[in-house]
Amino acid sequence: NAGVTQTPKFQVLKTGQSMTLQCAQDMNHNSMYWYRQDPGMGLRLIYYSASEGTTDKGEVPNGYNVSRLNKREFSLRLESAAPSQTSVYFCASTSTGSTNEKLFFGSGTQLSVL
Amino acid sequence: EDQVTQSPEALRLQEGESSSLNCSYTVSGLRGLFWYRQDPGKGPEFLFTLYSAGEEKEKERLKATLTKKESFLHITAPKPEDSATYLCAAYLRGYQKVTFGTGTKLQVIP
Numbered sequence: 001n002a003g004v005t006q007t008p009k010f011q012v013l014k015t016g017q018s019m020t021l022q023c024a025q026d027m028n029h030n031s032m033y034w035y036r037q038d039p040g041m042g043l044r045l046i047y048y049s050a051s052e053g054t055t056d057k058g059e060v061p062n063g064y065n066v067s068r069l070n071k072r073e074f075s076l077r078l079e080s081a082a083p084s085q086t087s088v089y090f091c092a093s094t095s096t097g098s099t100n101e102k103l104f105f106g107s108g109t110q111l112s113v114l
Numbered sequence: 115e116d117q118v119t120q121s122p123e124a125l126r127l128q129e130g131e132s133s134s135l136n137c138s139y140t141v142s143g144l145r146g147l148f149w150y151r152q153d154p155g156k157g158p159e160f161l162f163t164l165y166s167a168g169e170e171k172e173k174e175r176l177k178a179t180l181t182k183k184e185s186f187l188h189i190t191a192p193k194p195e196d197s198a199t200y201l202c203a204a205y206l207r208g209y210q211k212v213t214f215g216t217g218t219k220l221q222v223i224p
Contacts, residue, residue: 042120042201042216043158057223058211085122092158096210101146103202103203105157 001027006091006106013081013113021076021109023091030095032074033103034058034066036087043090049074081113116141118204120215127222130191135218137202138184145207147185149178152199152217161187162207192222 004025013019025032032052035043035058045058047066055066063085065077074093078085088110092103117140127133131177139147146165150158162171164180171178175196177188203214 015156033212035214040123040216043203043214045211045213048211054210056209059213093213094205094210094212096145098154100163101205102148102160102163103158108157 004091004093004104004106006109009107010110011112013014013078013111015082015113016077017081018077019081021087021089021091021111023075025093025104026072027093027104028071028095029093029104030071031093032068033092033094034064034074034076034094035090036060036070036085037090037108038087046063046076047088056099068094083113085111086113087111115210116204116206116213117214118202118215120200120202120218122218123216124219125221127189127192127220129193129222129224132188132190132192134189135187135200135220136184137187137215139202139204140183141204141206141213143207144204145210146205147180147202148203148205148212149185149187150201150203152201158201161200189220192220194222194224196220197222 033048034046049055049068052071091106149161152158162178199217201217
């Protein structure tokens with residue numbers, strides 16, 4: 001089982017460049033999430049998608065856009081990268097309805113913006 | 115505004131010295147409360163999901179409990195390998211939003 005797959009694992013950008021972080025899950029989950037993690041800040045929610053066709057802003061959406069391409073895929077785009085977006089990015093997914101729901105996480109993308 | 119607050123920010127224990135971590139939440143409607151463990155350079159590792167006040171779950175030296183306003187992660191006789199950052203998160207009813215606290219960094223000294 002692949003679970004949640006994120007690409008790339010590492011990326012270095014120059015200020016102003018754009019890029020898309022890819023996330024795919026093979027567990028038929030309804031909900032998908034993008035978080036960023038900075039030292040001492042825990043996980044902060046950027047955007048989430050409760051179901052295919054819907055997306056909502058989280059706590060820190062500025063500078064990002066998302067696309068829920070289909071049920072499996074949820075991408076995060078940085079249109080014009082800034083040094084403040086240097087962080088570790090995690091994608092996660094879950095599905096409601098079971099008695100032991102949990103978030104499944106990808107392995108993370110370490111992004112540096114110079 | 116939905117908020118999840120964890121305390122303390124950092125905790126240093128001697129091996130065998132039991133303690134508790136706190137997670138308090140103010141949210142519009144709680145569906146469930148998650149606990150995760152995270153080691154440096156790794157993604158979060160799932161520990162527990164709690165759904166209703168009074169519920170308790172255990173795993174090895176860890177026990178999680180839930181009230182209407184907070185959750186506790188009790189660590190009994192910790193070992194150095196329990197050193198990690200422990201994260202809690204509120205899973206909200208209705209729109210499936212999941213909000214994390216900033217974590218408690220636990221260090222267990224031999």
